[in-house]
Amino acid sequence: MQSTDFGNPIHVESLVRQIHAKSTRPLTLMEVCGGQTHAILRYGIDQLLPPHLRIVHGPGCPVCVTPAETIDRAIEIASAPGVIFCTFGDMLRVPGSQSNSNANDLMHAKSQGADVRVIQSPLDALRIARAESQNTSPGSPNRQVVLFAIGFETTAPATAMAIYQAKELQLDSFSALVCHVLVPPALDAIFADVDHGIDGLLAAGHVCTIAGDHPYHRLADQFNLPIAITGFEPVDLLRGILNLVEQLEAKPTSYRVDNLYEHIASAEGNLQAQRTVETVFAVCDQHWRGMGSIPQSGLKLQPQFASFDASSRFPQRKLPGEQTSCCRAADVLRGKIRPIECPAFGTLCDPNHPLGAPMVSAEGACAAYFLYQALAPLNPIKLNPIKLTSSELTQSESPNPKDSLSP
Amino acid sequence: MSTGDWSCPVANHSSDTITMSHGAGGRLSAQLFDDVFARNYPSPELMAKGDSAVLDWTAHDRLAVCTDAFVVQPLVFPGGDIGKLSVYGTVNDLAVQGAEPVALTTAWILEEGFPIAELAKLAGSVGQAAAECSIRVVAGDTKVVERGRAHGCYIATTGIGRLRPSVNLSPQAIRSGDCVLISGPIGDHGMAIMSQRSGLLFDPPLLSDTAPLHRMTLELVDKVPGLRCMRDPTRGGIAASLNELATACGLCFEIQEASLPVRPQVHSACELLGLDPWIVANEGKLLAIVAPDEVELSLEILRSHSIGSLGAKIGTVHDLYKGLVIARTLYGTHRIVPMPAGELLPRIC
Ligand code: SF4
Numbered sequence: 001m002q003s004t005d006f007g008n009p010i011h012v013e014s015l016v017r018q019i020h021a022k023s024t025r026p027l028t029l030m031e032v033c034g035g036q037t038h039a040i041l042r043y044g045i046d047q048l049l050p051p052h053l054r055i056v057h058g059p060g061c062p063v064c065v066t067p068a069e070t071i072d073r074a075i076e077i078a079s080a081p082g083v084i085f086c087t088f089g090d091m092l093r094v095p096g097s098q099s100n101s102n103a104n105d106l107m108h109a110k111s112q113g114a115d116v117r118v119i120q121s122p123l124d125a126l127r128i129a130r131a132e133s134q135n136t137s138p139g140s141p142n143r144q145v146v147l148f149a150i151g152f153e154t155t156a157p158a159t160a161m162a163i164y165q166a167k168e169l170q171l172d173s174f175s176a177l178v179c180h181v182l183v184p185p186a187l188d189a190i191f192a193d194v195d196h197g198i199d200g201l202l203a204a205g206h207v208c209t210i211a212g213d214h215p216y217h218r219l220a221d222q223f224n225l226p227i228a229i230t231g232f233e234p235v236d237l238l239r240g241i242l243n244l245v246e247q248l249e250a251k252p253t254s255y256r257v258d259n260l261y262e263h264i265a266s267a268e269g270n271l272q273a274q275r276t277v278e279t280v281f282a283v284c285d286q287h288w289r290g291m292g293s294i295p296q297s298g299l300k301l302q303p304q305f306a307s308f309d310a311s312s313r314f315p316q317r318k319l320p321g322e323q324t325s326c327c328r329a330a331d332v333l334r335g336k337i338r339p340i341e342c343p344a345f346g347t348l349c350d351p352n353h354p355l356g357a358p359m360v361s362a363e364g365a366c367a368a369y370f371l372y373q374a375l376a377p378l379n380p381i382k383l384n385p386i387k388l389t390s391s392e393l394t395q396s397e398s399p400n401p402k403d404s405l406s407p
Numbered sequence: 408m409s410t411g412d413w414s415c416p417v418a419n420h421s422s423d424t425i426t427m428s429h430g431a432g433g434r435l436s437a438q439l440f441d442d443v444f445a446r447n448y449p450s451p452e453l454m455a456k457g458d459s460a461v462l463d464w465t466a467h468d469r470l471a472v473c474t475d476a477f478v479v480q481p482l483v484f485p486g487g488d489i490g491k492l493s494v495y496g497t498v499n500d501l502a503v504q505g506a507e508p509v510a511l512t513t514a515w516i517l518e519e520g521f522p523i524a525e526l527a528k529l530a531g532s533v534g535q536a537a538a539e540c541s542i543r544v545v546a547g548d549t550k551v552v553e554r555g556r557a558h559g560c561y562i563a564t565t566g567i568g569r570l571r572p573s574v575n576l577s578p579q580a581i582r583s584g585d586c587v588l589i590s591g592p593i594g595d596h597g598m599a600i601m602s603q604r605s606g607l608l609f610d611p612p613l614l615s616d617t618a619p620l621h622r623m624t625l626e627l628v629d630k631v632p633g634l635r636c637m638r639d640p641t642r643g644g645i646a647a648s649l650n651e652l653a654t655a656c657g658l659c660f661e662i663q664e665a666s667l668p669v670r671p672q673v674h675s676a677c678e679l680l681g682l683d684p685w686i687v688a689n690e691g692k693l694l695a696i697v698a699p700d701e702v703e704l705s706l707e708i709l710r711s712h713s714i715g716s717l718g719a720k721i722g723t724v725h726d727l728y729k730g731l732v733i734a735r736t737l738y739g740t741h742r743i744v745p746m747p748a749g750e751l752l753p754r755i756c
Contacts, residue, residue, distance in 0.1 A: 009737050009738055012738050013738075041742070042683075042736075042742065043736050043737075043738060043740060044736055044738065044740025044741060044742055045738075045740070047740040047741070048738060048740060090681075120605050120680070234738065351748045352748055362681045363681075370745065371745060372742040372743075373742060373743040373745070374740075374741060374742055374743070375728070375731075375733070375741065375743065
């Protein structure tokens with residue numbers, strides 16, 4: 001692959017050297033973005049760090065925090081006659097609460113006849129609804145199109161836009177099952193726990209391009225926490241980690257938010273996107289899978305859009321089942337443990353038989369660890385892999401694999 | 408037989424869409440055979456219209472047989488269509504076994520209402536592709552299912568090939584120290600289809616790599632005695648093929664990501680759709696495992712074919728770990744590449 005696609009190995013090398021030179025004591029850093037979790041594991045960034053630097057992963061995957069009851073509702077609505085249920089592909093295999101039922105995820109509901117369609121954007125669902133409403137052929141009654149609207153600050157504007165347009169178009173056949181969540185209140189919940197054990201936070205730049213960086217300034221002040229706003233590429237992540245190490249090693253009286261993400265146009269974020277979200281949604285308390293109810297951490301439809309709420313349009317018949325599981329998603333999502341520290345990891349729980357949502361979603365921490373596992377017994381780092389120059393790397397072939405892989 | 412008093416509403420001779428009668432074995436079936444299939448791939452065996460095709464065979468030649476089904480959506484995609492794909496896919500299954508493709512059968516499962524003009528185009532593709540590969544379509548079948556049951560059409564094939572006399576390719580022949588070669592950039596077919604389905608446009612456009620591999624593979628078989636094993640990494644991409652090989656031979660495949668060719672468009676499409684090029688399907692790529700001292704010769708052969716011009720050595724085989732595929736990243740770190748779960752890319756071939 002081209003080195004430009006990945007971030008320049010020479011930059012990586014220099015950042016890794018600086019981190020090793022500056023880091024003197026054990027630190028735990030948390031990132032809260034599924035894309036960052038993915039990149040850290042995909043490129044083995046954690047293997048490049050000194051052993052006393054620990055990276056844990058917060059509630060950075062919207063699929064993982066969608067409550068089991070909401071999955072149950074999604075299955076129930078998708079299975080109702082005449083419904084076209086539109087969802088992101090990641091949600092298909094997330095288990096609901098009916099662990100002994102044979103339709104405990106949307107994939108099974110689909111195999112039993114539900115019309116579940118995978119979309120890339122909430123606006124795809126609107127397009128399907130418009131096409132359905134124009135279908136005037138006799139004998140085919142207009143079908144209800146339901147959008148499973150999940151995601152963080154980054155996807156909320158597109159959902160808001162879809163619902164706003166549906167109202168403008170008087171598209172009565174469209175509705176949304178809304179489970180949008182907001183990152184900063186969840187971080188409040190994590191850091192309010194005095195034993196949170198986290199020294200610094202890597203924040204996701206693309207969330208700030210929408211929501212602005214002010215929620216992070218408040219967090220930094222309130223919990224006296226160093227925060228680095230950064231991107232997904234290896235170089236971005238290492239710059240973020242270096243920034244946190246420098247802040248923490250300097251031991252100032254107060255820590256700050258540093259924005260290392262050049263793409264942020266303004267500290268306020270995208271005001272137009274925020275206005276669209278505020279027009280359609282109001283902030284509400286929200287249940288997070290594995291974390292419980294978090295005040296002011298979710299979005300619900302404003303009264304003038306309430307008729308587009310799928311959860312009131314479709315009657316609820318089934319009550320949520322009892323959840324009995326050894327899944328430690330709650331601890332994973334709070335950064336208390338890393339997925340490999342969960343006893344079920346890779347034994348009872350793998351992507352083919354997920355016990356919890358973090359093992360399903362592409363952005364889930366458990367799935368990322370499973371997908372990009374390192375060879376557990378070896379820690380081949382000690383900076384030696386980076387000794388190659390980038391030109392050596394492009395034609396690289398370790399002449400003797402025993403050199404590079406021996407424990 | 409008189410058909411004048413049939414009440415069947417679809418007994419229209421000049422129907423321009425497929426009806427249930429086209430699969431009923433009667434006159435419309437015969438007409439479809441003549442107008443569409445025989446016209447596009449008229450092999451002597453097919454034109455003999457027997458219940459089975461009869462092929463001449465030398466007694467001591469070993470036979471390679473493969474079977475495959477094609478359900479790709481959409482039927483026509485950038486760089487190919489289901490007709491071409493079904494021929495090349497079958498040819499490639501024979502080719503990577505070290506066989507010279509000889510004959511092919513095709514079973515078409517058509518949906519009621521499918522336009523005959525579209526079917527004729529797809530049959531034309533089958534004919535062209537078969538001629539290009541010097542393989543004869545020797546037998547076939549057509550069935551029609553109710554509207555809404557087949558999304559246009561499916562094709563099922565069986566391929567028959569003649570093995571080169573001394574060839575014995577298998578994962579068990581792989582030894583520690585062998586090298587892994589690929590004939591070109593990975594993920595083109597899967598991403599061409601996924602990006603068309605999701606409306607992503609690229610400039611230059613992303614085309615499927617669907618192509619026959621047999622000329623390249625036969626040359627390897629004939630000239631490289633240290634050729635151990637070959638694979639055509641289709642569904643599940645190179646991650647699936649390499650894991651199959653690693654499990655079968657009990658050795659470890661260590662792949663250098665820096666050497667792995669990926670087109671920039673495939674890389675961006677994968678980023679956008681949250682996929683990894685390692686698990687994306689190819690339809691015209693060859694993975695070859697060769698003895699270390701025959702790498703240069705093998706690469707020369709790959710690169711002398713247009714479909715192998717970007718061929719590269721991507722890794723080595725060793726015995727430090729049993730049955731594992733390991734990726735070395737650009738930064739010298741590593742990760743285990745698991746067998747893909749695979750259900751996220753339905754109907755890709
Ligand atoms: S590994 Fe599986 S069981 Fe353990 S926390 Fe992750 S999802 Fe839950």
